[in-house]
Amino acid sequence: MAKILIIEDEAAIRRVLVKILSEENNTYQVTEAEDGLAGIELIKKDDFDLVLCDIKMPKMDGVEVLEAIKKIKPETPIVMISGHGDLDTAVNTMRLGAFDYISKPPDLNRLLNTVRIALDRKELVVENTRLKKKVSKNYEMVGESDAISHIKEMIEKVAPTEARVLITGPNGTGKELVAHWLHQKSDRSKGPMIEVNCAAIPSELIESELFGHVKGAFTSANKDRAGKFEAANGGTIFLDEVGDMSLSAQAKVLRALQENKVQRVGSDRDIKVDVRVLAATNKDLKKEIEEGNFREDLYHRLAVILVKVPPLNERRDDIPILVDYFTEKIASEYGTGQKKFSEKALKKLKEYDWTGNIRELRNVVERLIILGGSEVSEEDVKLFASK
Numbered sequence: 001m002a003k004i005l006i007i008e009d010e011a012a013i014r015r016v017l018v019k020i021l022s023e024e025n026n027t028y029q030v031t032e033a034e035d036g037l038a039g040i041e042l043i044k045k046d047d048f049d050l051v052l053c054d055i056k057m058p059k060m061d062g063v064e065v066l067e068a069i070k071k072i073k074p075e076t077p078i079v080m081i082s083g084h085g086d087l088d089t090a091v092n093t094m095r096l097g098a099f100d101y102i103s104k105p106p107d108l109n110r111l112l113n114t115v116r117i118a119l120d121r122k123e124l125v126v127e128n129t130r131l132k133k134k135v136s137k138n139y140e141m142v143g144e145s146d147a148i149s150h151i152k153e154m155i156e157k158v159a160p161t162e163a164r165v166l167i168t169g170p171n172g173t174g175k176e177l178v179a180h181w182l183h184q185k186s187d188r189s190k191g192p193m194i195e196v197n198c199a200a201i202p203s204e205l206i207e208s209e210l211f212g213h214v215k216g217a218f219t220s221a222n223k224d225r226a227g228k229f230e231a232a233n234g235g236t237i238f239l240d241e242v243g244d245m246s247l248s249a250q251a252k253v254l255r256a257l258q259e260n261k262v263q264r265v266g267s268d269r270d271i272k273v274d275v276r277v278l279a280a281t282n283k284d285l286k287k288e289i290e291e292g293n294f295r296e297d298l299y300h301r302l303a304v305i306l307v308k309v310p311p312l313n314e315r316r317d318d319i320p321i322l323v324d325y326f327t328e329k330i331a332s333e334y335g336t337g338q339k340k341f342s343e344k345a346l347k348k349l350k351e352y353d354w355t356g357n358i359r360e361l362r363n364v365v366e367r368l369i370i371l372g373g374s375e376v377s378e379e380d381v382k383l384f385a386s387k
C-alpha cells in the first residue's frame with residue numbers, strides 16, 4: 001500500500017486532495033499534516049512513498065520543508081502544491097530536488113498522473129538501491145589477514161584518484177573483487193563499470209570488442225557498433241587477463257590511454273572517451289615483455305599502481321572467515337538454514353593445498369553443505385573435499 005503524506009495548511013485543499021486520491025485508488029494510505037513542522041515530524045517517524053507539500057504555509061514554508069525532507073529522507077519524491085503567484089517558486093523547487101509541482105485548485109488528471117509517475121519512480125529508486133546493495137554484497141572482500149588488510153588500505157588510498165591500477169595474482173584469488181572495490185569507492189561509482197575478459201575473446205575480434213566497428217568493416221559487421229571503451233565513458237573499464245591481449249590491440253589501447261580517444265574498426269574518426277582503466281593478469285608481464293608478447297610502454301601506462309592479490313595458501317588464517325561467508329551466502333541462495341562447520345573440519349580445510357584458490361574453496365564449501373552432515377565434520381571434509 002502506497003503511503004502518501006499531504007502537508008497543506010488549508011483544510012479545504014487537504015480534503016479535496018484526500019477525496020481525489022481515495023476515490024482513485026483505495027490502496028493509497030493518506031496522512032495529513034496541517035503545517036510544515038508537523039509534516040517533518042511525521043517524516044522522521046515514518047516512511048512515506050510520496051509527499052504533497054504546499055509552498056505558502058505559516059511557521060515553515062514549502063521550500064524549507066523540501067530542503068529538510070531531502071536531508072532526512074532524500075529518496076522520497078516530493079510534489080509541490082503552488083498557488084497562482086507561486087509558480088516561479090514552484091519551478092525553483094524542482095532545482096532543489098522536488099519531483100514536480102501542481103497548481104491550485106488541483107486538476108484531477110494532472111494530479112493523479114503526477115502521483116502515479118512519482119510513485120513509479122520511487123519504486124525504481126528503491127529497486128536500484130536494492131540491486132546496488134546486492135552487487136556490493138556479491139563483491140565483498142572477505143578476510144582479516146595482513147595481506148588482505150594491506151590491499152584494503154591500498155584501495156582506500158587509490159580508489160578516489162584517477163590512477164590506473166594493475167592487479168596481479170593467480171587465477172581464483174579475487175582480482176575481480178579488487179577491481180569492483182576500486183570502482184565502487186571511486187568518484188566514478190555512479191558511472192558504468194564495463195568488464196572485458198581479454199582471454200575469452202578471439203584475437204581477431206578483440207579490437208572490435210574494445211573499440212567498436214562501423215558497418216562493413218568486416219564480413220559480419222552488419223551495422224555500426226560501439227565498443228567497450230565507449231560504453232564505459234564516464235566510468236571504469238576493467239581489462240581482465242590483459243596479458244592475453246594481441247599486440248595489435250595493445251597498440252590501440254596504448255593510444256586510447258595516451259590521447260583519451262578511440263577509433264572504431266573500419267573508421268578513421270576519433271571518438272573522445274573519459275574512462276578509468278583497471279587491468280588484471282595472472283601472467284608475469286615483465287617476462288612477457290622480455291619474450292616480446294607484451295608492450296613495455298603499455299605496461300608502464302597500466303601499472304601506475306600495482307596490487308598483488310595473494311594465493312589462498314598465503315592467507316590460510318582467512319579460511320574460517322571465508323567458509324562462514326560462503327555458508328551464509330549459499331544458505332541464502334538455497335533458501336535453507338546455515339550449516340555449521342566443526343573446529344576440526346575448519347582445521348582440516350586450512351591444511352589443504354588450495355591450487356584453485358578462493359574459487360576452489362567456494363566449490364568445496366558448497367559440496368560439503370550438500371553432502372555433509374547437519375554439522376560438517378572432519379570426516380566429511382576427508383570424504384568430500386579430497387582432490
